[in-house]
Amino acid sequence: MEKLIISPAPHIHGGDSVRKNMYGVLIALIPALLASFYFFGIGALIVTLTSVVACVLFEYLIQRFILKGSITIFDGSAIITGVLLAFNLPSNLPIWMVVIGALVAIGIAKMSFGGLGNNPFNPALIGRVFLLISFPVAMTTWPVVEPLSMKYLDAETGATVLAAMKEGSAITVSHLDMFLGKMGGSLGEVSAIALLIGLAYMLIRKIITWHIPVSILLTVAVFSGIMHAVNPEMYISPLTHLLTGGLMLGAIFMATDYVTSPMTPKGMWIYGVGIGILTVVIRTWGAYPEGVSFAILIMNGFTPLINFYIKPRRFGAKQLKNNK
Amino acid sequence: MKSFRIGGIHPKENKFSAGAAIQQADIPATVAIPLAHYIGNPSEAIVKRGDTVKVGQQIGAGSGFISANVHASVSGTVRKIDVQLDASGYRRPAVFIEVEDDEWLETIDRTPDIVRGCSLGKEEIIQKIKDAGIVGLGGATFPAHVKLMPPPGKKAEYLIINGVECEPYLTCDHRLMMEHGEEILIGTTILMKALGVDKAIVGIENNKPDAIEHLTRLATTFLGITIQPLKVQYPQGGEKQLIDAVLRRQVPSGKIPIEIGAVVFNVATTFAVYEAVQKNKPMIDRVMTITGKDAPNASNYRVRLGTYLSHVVEQAGGIPEGTGKIVGGGPMMGRSLMNLDVPMAKGSAGVLFMRDDESIRKPSQNCIRCAKCVSTCPMGLEPYLLMAYCERNMWDELESNRTMDCIECGSCNYTCPSHRPLLDYIRFGKSTVGNIIRNRNNK
Numbered sequence: 001m002e003k004l005i006i007s008p009a010p011h012i013h014g015g016d017s018v019r020k021n022m023y024g025v026l027i028a029l030i031p032a033l034l035a036s037f038y039f040f041g042i043g044a045l046i047v048t049l050t051s052v053v054a055c056v057l058f059e060y061l062i063q064r065f066i067l068k069g070s071i072t073i074f075d076g077s078a079i080i081t082g083v084l085l086a087f088n089l090p091s092n093l094p095i096w097m098v099v100i101g102a103l104v105a106i107g108i109a110k111m112s113f114g115g116l117g118n119n120p121f122n123p124a125l126i127g128r129v130f131l132l133i134s135f136p137v138a139m140t141t142w143p144v145v146e147p148l149s150m151k152y153l154d155a156e157t158g159a160t161v162l163a164a165m166k167e168g169s170a171i172t173v174s175h176l177d178m179f180l181g182k183m184g185g186s187l188g189e190v191s192a193i194a195l196l197i198g199l200a201y202m203l204i205r206k207i208i209t210w211h212i213p214v215s216i217l218l219t220v221a222v223f224s225g226i227m228h229a230v231n232p233e234m235y236i237s238p239l240t241h242l243l244t245g246g247l248m249l250g251a252i253f254m255a256t257d258y259v260t261s262p263m264t265p266k267g268m269w270i271y272g273v274g275i276g277i278l279t280v281v282i283r284t285w286g287a288y289p290e291g292v293s294f295a296i297l298i299m300n301g302f303t304p305l306i307n308f309y310i311k312p313r314r315f316g317a318k319q320l321k322n323n324k
Numbered sequence: 325m326k327s328f329r330i331g332g333i334h335p336k337e338n339k340f341s342a343g344a345a346i347q348q349a350d351i352p353a354t355v356a357i358p359l360a361h362y363i364g365n366p367s368e369a370i371v372k373r374g375d376t377v378k379v380g381q382q383i384g385a386g387s388g389f390i391s392a393n394v395h396a397s398v399s400g401t402v403r404k405i406d407v408q409l410d411a412s413g414y415r416r417p418a419v420f421i422e423v424e425d426d427e428w429l430e431t432i433d434r435t436p437d438i439v440r441g442c443s444l445g446k447e448e449i450i451q452k453i454k455d456a457g458i459v460g461l462g463g464a465t466f467p468a469h470v471k472l473m474p475p476p477g478k479k480a481e482y483l484i485i486n487g488v489e490c491e492p493y494l495t496c497d498h499r500l501m502m503e504h505g506e507e508i509l510i511g512t513t514i515l516m517k518a519l520g521v522d523k524a525i526v527g528i529e530n531n532k533p534d535a536i537e538h539l540t541r542l543a544t545t546f547l548g549i550t551i552q553p554l555k556v557q558y559p560q561g562g563e564k565q566l567i568d569a570v571l572r573r574q575v576p577s578g579k580i581p582i583e584i585g586a587v588v589f590n591v592a593t594t595f596a597v598y599e600a601v602q603k604n605k606p607m608i609d610r611v612m613t614i615t616g617k618d619a620p621n622a623s624n625y626r627v628r629l630g631t632y633l634s635h636v637v638e639q640a641g642g643i644p645e646g647t648g649k650i651v652g653g654g655p656m657m658g659r660s661l662m663n664l665d666v667p668m669a670k671g672s673a674g675v676l677f678m679r680d681d682e683s684i685r686k687p688s689q690n691c692i693r694c695a696k697c698v699s700t701c702p703m704g705l706e707p708y709l710l711m712a713y714c715e716r717n718m719w720d721e722l723e724s725n726r727t728m729d730c731i732e733c734g735s736c737n738y739t740c741p742s743h744r745p746l747l748d749y750i751r752f753g754k755s756t757v758g759n760i761i762r763n764r765n766n767k
Binding site: 010016075262314 | 330333335336492564574575576577579647648649650651655656657658659660661662663676678682683684685686689690691692693694695696698701702704705706708709725726729734737738740741742743745747748751
């Protein structure tokens with residue numbers, strides 16, 4: 001005991017850290033990664049690895065040479081952006097396109113705003129949408145399922161369920177296959193069960209709360225359910241909505257991004273309901289077959305407004321129910 | 325299990341000294357009895373240099389409404405009345421006494437017998453409590469007699485006795501309930517009489533099953549007192565949280581508990597009330613916990629006011645090797661001490677030794693907006709936002725986002741994965757906004 005440390009209370013800390021939360025999310029992403037490798041083979045791994053390496057590298061280069069500040073690539077957030085970006089891409093996307101997506105995600109969507117915590121929009125989704133607009137053909141040419149395939153750029157391609165629906169052709173995939181992930185699509189989004197395992201893990205570890213995923217999925221189910229009940233010929237069933245496209249991935253991993261989602265339970269509900277409604281609207285009436293990315297980005301834009309107006313339940317603000 | 329309804333955390337309890345019986349601390353050679361209190365006006369010294377005093381003799385008189393009397397905790401000669409660095413880090417007036425013998429005022433009943441009956445009326449009880457200089461021993465050291473005199477138009481319905489002791493490490497209230505349970509219940513009855521209420525609830529956190537059982541058994545012979553076990557959740561012992569937990573009523577923003585018919589007293593204060601009213605003993609000592617992960621003997625001592633902490637610590641085995649920080653009080657709300665040469669005051673509940681490696685805060689990172697501070701805040705505030713407003717000097721926004729409601733429990737800091745100094749900023753914001761409000765009201 002040389003000198004005593006003087007600091008204000010509290011003098012203990014719960015031991016939580018940014019890194020613990022980020023690596024927790026990464027662990028939760030493992031089942032979906034394994035599923036994508038199983039359904040799409042080596043291409044899924046090539047795209048994911050490229051995306052992660054590119055994201056981490058760009059973050060390092062920007063921090064080292066442009067910002068000349070501290071290097072935070074080990075906090076895990078760049079790795080998550082990399083994995084999530086890859087999960088939103090087809091498994092046969094050329095490497096150079098993946099790298100461009102990573103540059104946009106990290107360079108423009110994250111670091112230009114000041115790094116982790118300051119980005120208004122989800123970086124991985126910005127990267128994905130940039131690629132979708134820039135390379136519409138490559139981004140909507142989906143490999144068909146071929147378990148443990150060794151093909152990458154030469155993989156056979158076919159339409160996704162939602163694209164087929166948009167074109168008015170019949171849906172040939174069973175709900176069970178959709179649930180397991182045996183269908184075409186972005187490499188990480190197909191397996192609902194793998195994503196739900198990830199959700200369970202994050203809820204148990206208390207990394208996220210249930211509000212956002214539940215509010216999104218519930219809204220989509222109710223909204224599309226009403227439409228389906230009114231005209232089953234015209235509108236696909238709510239179960240198909242829930243199990244196809246990027247909805248599970250979006251609701252569980254993209255919309256729950258700490259930085260770009262609201263801070264209060266009530267705010268999370270507003271945000272989740274907004275994403276759910278926008279998703280169904282874009283899927284049904286929009287130009288694109290899939291709308292989860294746009295829905296989340298639009299609601300990201302509303303997050304500051306939601307935080308400004310929606311306040312937590314204050315202690316003693318109004319007399320609660322059992323108060324006399 | 326009952327608990328408060330918003331937020332809360334569960335830090336590791338580390339109540340090492342829970343089984344250690346209260347020991348009598350040695351009387352030191354000199355004491356410095358603080359005249360200032362945490363809250364309200366300092367008392368005025370009514371003795372002068374060279375006076376001889378007995379144990380229990382009044383040496384300081386409360387000045388103003390919110391102030392309390394101070395009594396000699398030892399017998400001897402007044403050496404000087406001077407400023408002394410106290411546990412809160414300020415230099416404040418104190419009476420220095422050189423100890424000779426241990427001679428008590430004859431009026432004080434020093435026998436161990438429990439005095440059960442109390443025939444005094446409401447006014448007499450309050451006067452005795454006021455004379456004895458009793459202040460709240462839970463931390464805020466608010467004069468007890470003031471709480472017993474509700475403002476006109478307000479009526480107390482419930483007396484709540486706070487035996488929660490939600491701070492990790494501290495066990496002085498726990499030991500007091502185990503060893504002086506009956507006295508505490510008699511004190512409760514006296515306080516009920518003073519307030520004119522017929523219902524009292526003793527709230528105890530569920531990590532003290534022995535105390536709950538002990539008091540529940542004793543309470544069967546007392547009219548109107550119920551023992552309420554509470555969930556182990558910090559800050560269960562916060563006054564507003566405790567009322568919410570036991571009564572399901574929330575004190576409105578900016579108001580005091582009497583607004584919703586509740587008055588809260590800590591168990592240690594209740595015990596002091598018993599001693600003052602039944603044994604004529606003014607507040608001259610209190611129980612404190614000396615503890616820490618490496619403390620040689622985690623223990624509870626009954627210490628005379630004004631005793632230097634170094635004296636008590638020495639008796640408890642000294643400062644452990646590798647201590648990086650010494651906290652006066654518990655780890656959540658206590659203050660870190662520069663050294664142990666500070667006198668024990670009425671609000672000193674413990675001394676906590678922290679290891680080097682747990683003493684240093686981790687560097688603060690960007691806020692990742694995980695919302696964990698919002699969900700743990702027991703007052704329903706947004707700590708991340710309050711800190712951001714403080715950093716930008718946005719005082720109006722701070723006020724409208726109810727920064728003055730913050731009870732400084734530290735749950736936000738404890739939870740933050742980015743190790744942000746949320747409460748440091750909020751305290752700063754509170755003091756600035758508090759000044760702005762005062763200036764506005766004075767205009």
